[in-house]
Amino acid sequence: MKNYILLLLLLLLFIPFLTFSQNIAGTVFGNDENGKQPLPGVNVVWEGTNDGTASSPDGSFKIKQKTGQHMLVFSFVGYESQVLHVHDSDPVEVVLKPNLELEEVTVVKKNRGTYLSTINPIQTENIGGAELHKAACCNLAESFETNPSVDVSYSDAITGAKQIKLLGLDGTYSLLQVENMPNLRGLATTFGLTYIPGPWLESIQVSKGAASVLNGYDAIAGQINAELKKPDSSEKLFLNLYRNNDGRVEFNGNANIKVKGDTLTSGIFVHGHDLSKKNDNNNDGFLDEPLSRMFQIGNRWKYNNHKGYMAQAGFNILTEDRLGGQVNADRNMVSSPTNPYGVSIKNDRIDAFFKTGYVWPDTRTALAFLSNFSRHETESFYGLTDYNANESRLYASAVLTRDLNRAATHTLNSGASFIFDDFNEILYNQDIQRTEKVPGVFTEYTFKPNSNLTFMTGVRVDFHDEFGTFVTPRMHFRYRMGQHFTLRTSAGKGYRTANVLSENTFMLANSRPLKWDKNVMQEEAWNYGIALIQNYTLLGRDLTLNAEFFRTDFQSQLIVDRETSADYILLTALDGKSYANSLQFDLRWEPTERLDLLLAYRVNDIKQTIGGELKDKPLTNDYKGLINLNYTTNLKKWMFDYTVQFNGGGRIPIVASDASVAVADQKFSPYTVMNAQITKYFRLWNIYAGVENLSDFKQTNPIAGADDPFGPEFNATNVWGPVMGRKIYVGLRFNLNYD
Amino acid sequence: MMKKLIYLLMVAMFIGAATTDIFAQKKEDKVVCFKSNMDCADCEKTIYDYLKFEKGVKDLKVDHASNTILVKYKDGKNTDEKLAEAVNKKGYEAEKISHEEYKKIMAEISENGHEHQHEQHKERE
Numbered sequence: 073m074k075n076y077i078l079l080l081l082l083l084l085l086f087i088p089f090l091t092f093s094q095n096i097a098g099t100v101f102g103n104d105e106n107g108k109q110p111l112p113g114v115n116v117v118w119e120g121t122n123d124g125t126a127s128s129p130d131g132s133f134k135i136k137q138k139t140g141q142h143m144l145v146f147s148f149v150g151y152e153s154q155v156l157h158v159h160d161s162d163p164v165e166v167v168l169k170p171n172l173e174l175e176e177v178t179v180v181k182k183n184r185g186t187y188l189s190t191i192n193p194i195q196t197e198n199i200g201g202a203e204l205h206k207a208a209c210c211n212l213a214e215s216f217e218t219n220p221s222v223d224v225s226y227s228d229a230i231t232g233a234k235q236i237k238l239l240g241l242d243g244t245y246s247l248l249q250v251e252n253m254p255n256l257r258g259l260a261t262t263f264g265l266t267y268i269p270g271p272w273l274e275s276i277q278v279s280k281g282a283a284s285v286l287n288g289y290d291a292i293a294g295q296i297n298a299e300l301k302k303p304d305s306s307e308k309l310f311l312n313l314y315r316n317n318d319g320r321v322e323f324n325g326n327a328n329i330k331v332k333g334d335t336l337t338s339g340i341f342v343h344g345h346d347l348s349k350k351n352d353n354n355n356d357g358f359l360d361e362p363l364s365r366m367f368q369i370g371n372r373w374k375y376n377n378h379k380g381y382m383a384q385a386g387f388n389i390l391t392e393d394r395l396g397g398q399v400n401a402d403r404n405m406v407s408s409p410t411n412p413y414g415v416s417i418k419n420d421r422i423d424a425f426f427k428t429g430y431v432w433p434d435t436r437t438a439l440a441f442l443s444n445f446s447r448h449e450t451e452s453f454y455g456l457t458d459y460n461a462n463e464s465r466l467y468a469s470a471v472l473t474r475d476l477n478r479a480a481t482h483t484l485n486s487g488a489s490f491i492f493d494d495f496n497e498i499l500y501n502q503d504i505q506r507t508e509k510v511p512g513v514f515t516e517y518t519f520k521p522n523s524n525l526t527f528m529t530g531v532r533v534d535f536h537d538e539f540g541t542f543v544t545p546r547m548h549f550r551y552r553m554g555q556h557f558t559l560r561t562s563a564g565k566g567y568r569t570a571n572v573l574s575e576n577t578f579m580l581a582n583s584r585p586l587k588w589d590k591n592v593m594q595e596e597a598w599n600y601g602i603a604l605i606q607n608y609t610l611l612g613r614d615l616t617l618n619a620e621f622f623r624t625d626f627q628s629q630l631i632v633d634r635e636t637s638a639d640y641i642l643l644t645a646l647d648g649k650s651y652a653n654s655l656q657f658d659l660r661w662e663p664t665e666r667l668d669l670l671l672a673y674r675v676n677d678i679k680q681t682i683g684g685e686l687k688d689k690p691l692t693n694d695y696k697g698l699i700n701l702n703y704t705t706n707l708k709k710w711m712f713d714y715t716v717q718f719n720g721g722g723r724i725p726i727v728a729s730d731a732s733v734a735v736a737d738q739k740f741s742p743y744t745v746m747n748a749q750i751t752k753y754f755r756l757w758n759i760y761a762g763v764e765n766l767s768d769f770k771q772t773n774p775i776a777g778a779d780d781p782f783g784p785e786f787n788a789t790n791v792w793g794p795v796m797g798r799k800i801y802v803g804l805r806f807n808l809n810y811d
Numbered sequence: 812m813m814k815k816l817i818y819l820l821m822v823a824m825f826i827g828a829a830t831t832d833i834f835a836q837k838k839e840d841k842v843v844c845f846k847s848n849m850d851c852a853d854c855e856k857t858i859y860d861y862l863k864f865e866k867g868v869k870d871l872k873v874d875h876a877s878n879t880i881l882v883k884y885k886d887g888k889n890t891d892e893k894l895a896e897a898v899n900k901k902g903y904e905a906e907k908i909s910h911e912e913y914k915k916i917m918a919e920i921s922e923n924g925h926e927h928q929h930e931q932h933k934e935r936e
Contacts, residue, residue, distance in 0.1 A: 115852040755864035
């Protein structure tokens with residue numbers, strides 16, 4: 073029996089012609105003076121598509137879910153519309169509230185930007201199209217500016233690399249996915265977030281804590297999934313132009329072609345941006361942000377026979393280069409102490425994916441195959457140091473989903489995955505090469521006796537060619553108590569392959585050389601989480617309160633030690649304790665019609681053993697507060713947005729053995745950053761204007777030793793706050809839909 | 812200086828947006844209702860998105876289940892006929908009905924809905 077299952081799993085890996093389209097079933101209720109009753113005739117539509125149905129006389133409905141469709145919109149005359157994030161194939165239950173202003177002429181059509189799902193067993197925030205409009209520039213990294221859970225910061229003051237933090241932990245501990253497939257890892261870790269243009273995005277899902285084992289062993293702090301626009305959506309043509317006062321110009325465009333009706337569709341994506349104006353507003357002789365150019369083109373295809381079979385494939389080509397450092401640095405200069413200090417980074421990348429799936433007519437069984445491939449080449453220098461690398465990576469996974477009984481109380485997801493990663497790096501004239509091969513098998517069981525309770529547990533076993541065999545267990549539990557409370561808990565193990573050098577290349581913007589004992593190591597951690605969501609009605613409007621606590625305990629970890637030696641920066645394995653506690657509260661409410669309010673506060677307690685001592689992780693804010701206000705006028709002709717981020721203080725790493733600097737830890741103080749934006753909508757196009765960092769707050773002296781960049785004091789990596797000041801931008805979007 | 816200017820600008824725009832709304836409501840708005848022939852939620856969206864940017868439109872209700880459209884617009888900026896034409900332009904019928912008729916249709920729909928619910932409720936019990 074055991075062998076039979078194993079054989080089946082292996083077989084799955086090699087049958088590439090399988091899918092992802094499944095049926096979602098559920099019931100819609102209306103909650104009025106007579107209590108909760110089934111509601112017939114409710115429109116149930118996938119957001120942004122034409123795919124829809126209506127509920128039957130008993131309030132039940134069934135709708136086909138295709139890959140990338142997550143948001144179900146429920147609308148009915150006299151009731152407030154509701155949007156639901158569908159994560160799995162479990163039956164959903166939706167309760168619509170009567171729209172009390174039926175007699176008046178009002179239609180509530182405001183899309184919630186971000187909301188917390190109460191259905192998904194994993195604590196998940198969905199960032200939809202409306203929210204993405206709030207952050208007008210420019211890529212995935214910036215899409216989180218209005219999000220309470222994800223922090224975005226600069227890695228250093230020269231390269232323009234941005235990193236995100238989830239639960240206060242570096243972005244590398246979150247599994248980054250594009251269309252449910254791991255992506256932008258390895259060599260793309262440093263700049264990957266800037267590789268997905270914002271206008272290409274359809275939605276983003278941020279889930280915290282241990283993720284499902286289906287997606288791999290590496291989601292330690294959580295998982296971020298970016299969904300790109302779909303070729304079979306109603307969008308025909310989309311164009312976007314953007315310009316800011318620093319001289320950044322950007323163009324984005326995409327078009328969908330219906331090659332054969334709704335059966336075969338194709339989407340074309342283009343992105344280009346240029347910043348050739350030199351900005352040095354803090355007069356330290358260094359560019360505040362690097363000069364940069366990027367060009368990207370992508371094409372994707374989708375085949376859907378609307379009878380259960382679906383296949384998608386596509387590719388994306390990217391080329392970019394950056395030039396940072398001293399103002400008079402040149403792209404073609406020779407690295408020498410007599411020339412200006414420069415940092416030049418060139419990246420070329422090609423990505424391709426193929427996924428397919430099939431749903432059996434009884435809709436109880438589904439088979440999916442997902443795969444992607446990437447080739448990435450980097451050529452760079454940081455002052456006098458060259459770093460060149462290339463990487464080829466392949467990922468493939470096959471999943472069989474089966475409802476064990478007709479009511480789908482018991483569901484089993486099983487499958488196998490394979491990772492191949494070939495890495496070549498040259499640093500300090502040292503050739504570093506490695507190949508990673510990881511086949512793995514996994515299974516996940518979901519128990520859902522009713523719509524209020526979900527229990528999900530999964531385990532995967534991976535056979536790593538270097539780190540051996542390891543087991544990843546994960547567990548999720550969700551329980552909805554009455555109308556107001558939803559409780560979630562999760563626990564799970566996570567592993568990650570740390571690419572010691574490529575993830576820390578920005579540390580090269582520093583006078584001290586890097587020193588490492590291993591060029592690859594495995595990180596290991598447990599994560600536990602508990603979250604409570606409360607839904608109330610306050611003054612007739614929805615109020616959502618969320619409280620959550622997550623703890624991550626590292627058993628092994630890559631530690632960047634910038635404080636033990638004045639001679640080098642040490643990249644070494646953890647020796648001692650390392651943990652992260654994150655406690656967050658947030659409140660979402662609509663104080664008046666069409667005004668959304670979000671208040672959030674999070675406390676980070678992140679400690680690592682560095683140089684034998686348990687300390688606060690350097691350059692990490694000890695708290696974060698967020699206020700976001702969003703107002704749209706009736707019929708959504710204008711949209712106003714205002715965000716304030718309160719960033720807590722933290723520790724600045726100081727070299728203890730350096731006699732010229734005080735030995736005591738240095739702290740940076742809390743600071744506030746504000747953003748505002750206005751959008752005006754017209755029939756076919758909309759224009760927006762906004763300001764980032766309204767109060768013009770800047771870190772003073774982000775680059776230590778800027779007057780002598782080849783000297784021993786030079787360090788551009790102690791960045792804790794904004795390097796760039798106020799930025800004003802304008803943009804234009806043009807949008808043409810299929811009728 | 813720059814900072815103050817930006818603040819002022821933002822405040823002005825917020826106030827501007829708020830006052831246009833208030834003034835708009837003070838002036839008499841006209842309401843026109845139509846019976847149409849939409850069949851899908853999609854058609855509803857098409858009409859909604861098109862009509863909302865017609866001149867003077869202040870509020871809008873498009874519903875495919877009852878096949879009705881209600882438009883509230885600023886008197887003098889547009890006419891019932893032109894709005895009907897706009898619906899026709901998107902390929903749908905627009906037969907003018909009175910506000911009372913509209914209300915009656917909507918009331919009937921929610922009545923029927925309730926009947927269904929009651930029946931269903933009994934069956935379930």
